[in-house]
Amino acid sequence: MRKMLIAGAVLLGGLAIAQAVQRSLNITINGAASNEKAIVVAGKSYVPVSALKSLGVNATASGNTLALSRAAPPAAPSTPPVSSNPGTAGTQQLAGGVGILNQAATLGKESPLNFTLRSLEYQFGRIAIGQTVWESNSKQKLLLMRFTVQNPQKNRDVLLNNSSFLFTLVDSNNVSSTPAWAATEFNLARDNDFTPVDTQLKPGQRLDVYTVFVVPSGVSVPKLIVERFNERAAGVLRYDLTNQIKSVPAPFAADSNGFKVLDQINAQIGTYYPVGRVDMRLESAQISTSEPGDMRPSEGKRFVRLTFGFRNPMPRGAPNAGVSMCGTDGFILEFTDAENERQTTQPCGTSFLKVSRNESGDGELAPGQEVKLRYVFEVPNNVAASKLVVYTEPSIRYVYDIGATK
Numbered sequence: 001m002r003k004m005l006i007a008g009a010v011l012l013g014g015l016a017i018a019q020a021v022q023r024s025l026n027i028t029i030n031g032a033a034s035n036e037k038a039i040v041v042a043g044k045s046y047v048p049v050s051a052l053k054s055l056g057v058n059a060t061a062s063g064n065t066l067a068l069s070r071a072a073p074p075a076a077p078s079t080p081p082v083s084s085n086p087g088t089a090g091t092q093q094l095a096g097g098v099g100i101l102n103q104a105a106t107l108g109k110e111s112p113l114n115f116t117l118r119s120l121e122y123q124f125g126r127i128a129i130g131q132t133v134w135e136s137n138s139k140q141k142l143l144l145m146r147f148t149v150q151n152p153q154k155n156r157d158v159l160l161n162n163s164s165f166l167f168t169l170v171d172s173n174n175v176s177s178t179p180a181w182a183a184t185e186f187n188l189a190r191d192n193d194f195t196p197v198d199t200q201l202k203p204g205q206r207l208d209v210y211t212v213f214v215v216p217s218g219v220s221v222p223k224l225i226v227e228r229f230n231e232r233a234a235g236v237l238r239y240d241l242t243n244q245i246k247s248v249p250a251p252f253a254a255d256s257n258g259f260k261v262l263d264q265i266n267a268q269i270g271t272y273y274p275v276g277r278v279d280m281r282l283e284s285a286q287i288s289t290s291e292p293g294d295m296r297p298s299e300g301k302r303f304v305r306l307t308f309g310f311r312n313p314m315p316r317g318a319p320n321a322g323v324s325m326c327g328t329d330g331f332i333l334e335f336t337d338a339e340n341e342r343q344t345t346q347p348c349g350t351s352f353l354k355v356s357r358n359e360s361g362d363g364e365l366a367p368g369q370e371v372k373l374r375y376v377f378e379v380p381n382n383v384a385a386s387k388l389v390v391y392t393e394p395s396i397r398y399v400y401d402i403g404a405t406k
Contacts, residue, residue, distance in 0.1 A: 027051055099226065099237035101244060104150065107165070107235060108228035111158050113201075114150040115165070115226060117239060118208075121246035122258060125274045127212045128314055129189040130196040134212050135276065137395045138263050141248055143213040143221065146191065150206035160207065161198040162187045163229050169213060170223035187211055194315070217254075217261040221245065252396065264397035267390075272311065275331065276392045277323045278365065283307045283372065285385060285402040291376060293358020303376045304335070304385045304405060307355060310373065312365040323365045334389040335377045338403070343377055351375065 025038040025045065036051040049059040049066070060067045099105060104116040123142045127134050136142045145167075151158045188197040191208040201207065215221060227236040247258020254260040265273075272279040288303045290296055297303050312323045335343045345351070352361035352373035361373035379385065385405040391397040 097235055097237055099224075099239040101239070104148075105237055106152060107226065107237065108231045109234040110231060111156075111228075112152055113158055113160070113164065113228065114148075114152050114206075115237065116148040116150075117224075117226070117237075118146045118148060119246075120145050120241065120244060122215070122248045124248055124252040124261065126277070126313060128194050129187060129212065130194065133277065133314070134214060136261070136274070138217065138261055138397075139394050140214050140216055141261055143215050143245070144210060145213065146208070146210045148206055148208050149201070151201035151203055154203050157200040157202055159199075160188070160201050160209075162196075164188070166227050166229050166232075167211070167213070168225040168227075169215070169221050170225065172220040172222055218259055220257070220259045262396055264389075264391075264399055267398035267400050269400060272309070273396075273398050274313070275390065275395050275398070277312075279311045279313045280331075280390065280398075281309045282388065282390070282400055283309050285388065285400070285405040287385075287406055288376075291358070291374075292353075292356055295358060295376070297378050300381055301378045302381055304379055304402075305374055305376050306333075306388065307372060307374045308352070309370060310365065311370040312367050314367040316366075316368040330392055332389075332391050332393070333375065334387075335385070336387040336389075337379050338384040338386045340386075341383075347375060 027036050027038055027047065036048045038045055038047045038051075049057070049068075052059070052068075058069045060069075097105065099117060101117055101119075104114045106112050107115050121144050123144050124136045125142070126136070127142050127144060134142055149160055149164070188209050188211050189195060190197060191210055197207070197209055199207070213221075222240065222242050224239040224241055225236055226239070228234060247253060248261060251265050252261055254262040267273060267282070269282050269284070272281045274280075284305075284307045286305045286307075288305045291303060291305065295303075330346055332344065332346050335345075352375055353359065354361055355372050355374050361371065363371075365371060377385075385402045388400040388402050389397050390400070
């Protein structure tokens with residue numbers, strides 16, 4: 001007796017044989033050719049039940065009944081959260097395990113650690129770890145990742161440092177790479193401390209830490225793979241980061257997805273913007289006929305005085321975070337007047353002057369320190385100012401409308 005399936009109903013061989021076979025059909029299953037044949041009888045197609053086994057369909061004949069069923073998918077493993085008690089392991093992940101945000105999982109066998117991914121966000125500015133400062137610009141953004149590590153062992157300390165984990169990013173083109181800084185010393189830091197992590201975790205001890213990835217502008221990162229360094233065989237965590245990363249903040253985002261950084265923005269007078277290692281704001285633009293120290297413009301000309309505020313954005317106490325005004329990544333000022341005449345200069349700190357004295361503004365800004373300095377351009381007496389562009393290479397260009405300068 002030959003068993004056939006007919007468009008959702010099953011008939012035993014006696015009825016099928018009684019019908020005239022109009023034609024036979026080749027069968028492919030998920031794109032692969034099968035040795036079985038389907039037949040067409042009275043305009044209806046019949047498929048051998050045996051051909052359905054590869055699709056997970058089970059067939060059992062009993063009396064006058066043919067029972068069809070599909071194999072149940074394997075049950076998902078339970079994922080209990082990590083206990084705060086010492087020596088409690090999180091969800092044990094096998095190779096290719098699925099990581100879940102804010103849920104702990106145990107990585108490693110020889111020296112296991114519990115890993116909890118807490119948050120991810122794109123930032124535009126700078127992030128420091130120890131004596132290293134990462135900067136964003138028009139070509140790249142920073143991905144800040146915060147996570148918690150706990151020692152689940154009962155009687156053994158575990159070392160936590162830059163070699164404890166390996167992180168692999170997978171971009172939207174399914175291209176994976178470990179960050180270029182993976183070999184950099186001290187790429188983990190304590191939350192809100194900037195201090196590099198190189199410590200022994202006591203049994204049950206947990207520590208909140210962060211790290212930073214440099215991601216090209218316009219590139220999204222939908223996947224993250226985390227593993228214990230040199231223990232990949234013990235299992236990895238694969239995170240789906242779709243809609244999990246906070247976007248590039250305004251006003252620096254170039255698209256609604258928050259992946260791409262703008263090349264330039266229309267800057268507002270009085271607002272601080274990141275430019276290289278410092279934050280900069282244009283405080284005012286004014287016409288003047290003289291400057292402190294008896295500075296006078298050339299014959300038939302006047303000054304356009306630009307007053308800037310500069311600050312070192314690194315928090316007080318951050319190590320090795322002083323910034324020299326003469327080494328502020330080579331500020332470039334492009335001044336354009338109303339007749340479209342452009343003057344471009346790359347002033348060092350010695351070219352910026354103190355606001356009320358004819359003295360150089362060169363010097364080092366300590367973390368958190370702010371200073372006001374001025375720079376002057378000459379324009380013909382009858383020509384107004386029009387535009388100022390401030391940038392470093394390859395930072396965003398900040399474009400100021402100074403056409404109303406008086």
